[in-house]
Amino acid sequence: MSRPTSWHRTTLDRIPGGRDGRRMLLVSIIDKTGTGLWAGCTALYFTYVSGLGLGQVGLLMTVSGGVGIAGAPLAGRLADRLPLVRVIAGAQVMRGAALLALLTTDNFLLLTLYSALGALPDRAGSVLIKLYAARLAGPDRVRYQAIQRTTVNIGWSIGGLGAAAALATGSTHAYALLLVGNVLTYLVIAVLTLRCAEPPAPSRVAATAADAPKSRPANPWRDRTFLAYTATEAVLFLDDTILQVAVPLWIVHATAAPVGLAPLLLVLNTVLVVLFQVPLARFGATTQAARRLLVPLAGLFVIGTLALAASATGGRALAITALCAAVVALTFAEIIHATASWELSVALAPGEAQGAYLGVHGLAHSTQRFAGPLLVTGVMAAGPLAWPVLGLALVGAGAAQHRLIRDRITKAAQPSLSVPAVTVSEH
Known part of the structure; x- marks a missing residue:
């Protein structure tokens, strides 16, 4: 490599x-x-x-x-x-x-x-x-x-x-x-x-400022917009479970592809992340850019789930080709979503409660890891046509998030909600 x-x-x-x-x-x-x-x-x-x-x-x-x-x-x-x-x-x-x-x-x-x-x-x-x-x-x-x-x-x-x-x-x-x-x-x-x-x-910088008002920090559990955003994140993080859990099981139980393809596809996923995560990060370097990434993310989910469905409809050659296409599409969905999620979760968090907000956002990935395997195995049990249905659900979650955070983007770009410049440390 x-x-x-x-x-x-x-x-x-x-x-x-x-x-x-x-x-x-x-x-x-x-x-x-x-x-x-x-x-x-x-x-x-x-x-x-x-x-x-x-x-x-x-x-x-x-x-x-x-x-x-x-x-x-x-x-x-x-x-x-x-x-x-x-x-x-x-x-x-x-x-x-x-x-x-x-x-x-x-x-x-x-x-x-x-x-x-x-x-x-x-x-x-x-x-x-x-x-x-x-x-x-x-x-x-x-x-x-x-x-x-x-x-x-x-x-x-x-x-x-x-x-x-x-x-x-x-x-x-x-x-x-x-x-x-x-x-x-x-x-x-x-x-x-x-x-x-x-x-x-940011929380301690604000607390030590001479003119800082004595007010309680924002509470993410009372922030309905952020909680709804976190809920959509839990759905979008399903790409991880699909790649790590569903694809190997789907190969064994629903396709004509050889079992040995499963670890090779996981290697393909890792190689693509290593090669493209850093270069593609520049497309989510600002809050507005990160929000725009939700559009191509939806397309990649559609391609990936359709390819998974197609992999069960033919012989070995079709299965291998479709599974490779599905893993490539879902890996780029993983890369793009990770980029957007990093920026949006931080930008939507008030500086004085940054840790608390990111902690709540972390529930999205933890919940997905806990409930995701049960969900995707249920999808597999329903047959190939269930994959496009799941794809549409992922598109719906992305569209909901795109609309949900629109009014918060402008506020998130203001200095009060951004990480102060003093946080950059160069030695």
């Missing part, structure tokens, strides 16, 4: 946030390398090492996923009140401790408790990193997030390859080693995070 142009030295030298920005990117790649080691074998660990049955594993993962939904809003609220760097480091240590605790017991209830405790900081991680990017990179936050997402995909790939090599040994001890390896990455990134400078928080 050719080296992405986004990683040329000149680009790396211009990473927003200077030294601290580069250090946090290193944190991200180590984090996801460790997660990649463990994520693919989590269910297998509970089966072969802990001795749980299939139903117990399913219930454990469902419960921990449901509890994890609360992680994003809790972390966002903490980040408005405490130094962000310490909150991020604390979350990393908590993830490591909860994971390490799995080695101490085979009891189903304790394993469920530890998994749930680990899911809270795990789901909070992306929100905290987005908040750090918003405070550190300022107007360049979308580009920084694009670079960060590229490093995440590289880390996932490295970790996944390491896990595959370890599991190929056929030893049950490999599962414990992968778990410990992930724990060690959490400790490393906690130390690296604490070496990053604390970016100025």
Whole structure:
């Protein structure tokens, strides 16, 4: 695979946030390398090492996923009140401790408790990193997030390859080693995070201003427009579940394509994200531009779901071609939606409650991860024609969001709702 142009030295030298920005990117790649080691074998660990049955594993993962939904809003609220760097480091240590605790017991209830405790900081991680990017990179936050997402995909790939090599040994001890390896990455990134400078928080900047009025910060739970926006986001994030869960199952149960195509399509998804996330980020660098991206996003959803439906209507050649087209379309939908979501979620959040708002926005992705698999498996059970229906639902969610935020865009562009220029840190 050719080296992405986004990683040329000149680009790396211009990473927003200077030294601290580069250090946090290193944190991200180590984090996801460790997660990649463990994520693919989590269910297998509970089966072969802990001795749980299939139903117990399913219930454990469902419960921990449901509890994890609360992680994003809790972390966002903490980040408005405490130094962000310490909150991020604390979350990393908590993830490591909860994971390490799995080695101490085979009891189903304790394993469920530890998994749930680990899911809270795990789901909070992306929100905290987005908040750090918003405070550190300022107007360049979308580009920084694009670079960060590229490093995440590289880390996932490295970790996944390491896990595959370890599991190929056929030893049950490999599962414990992968778990410990992930724990060690959490400790490393906690130390690296604490070496990053604390970016100025809009909430504290406002609070220390001499003429700042003493008023309560905005509450996202009372902001109906933002809550409705978050609800549409939960629907639009379904591209992730379609790609990660539905496509492999659809290949096996509904098409004539070979089973070996499934991992190749996941590789295709990763490569496309690495190659195009950063270059396409420039199309969502402003709030208005990010809103306009919702239009091509709708078209990509239509193409992707129609291709999935077509993949079940013919032989092997048609199935392979249609599935490749579906994954390409849905991957570009993933890239475009991520770009728009980064900008809009920050721009619509008042500075004095930025953490709380982004925490609530984080519920969209957590909810999708929890409920998405059930939804897409229901779609698959309904047959090929259900895919275009889901595509129309995704288009409807995008159209609703496009209309919903129209009146807030102008306000979001005002200085009072933007990240102050002092948040840009160059060293």
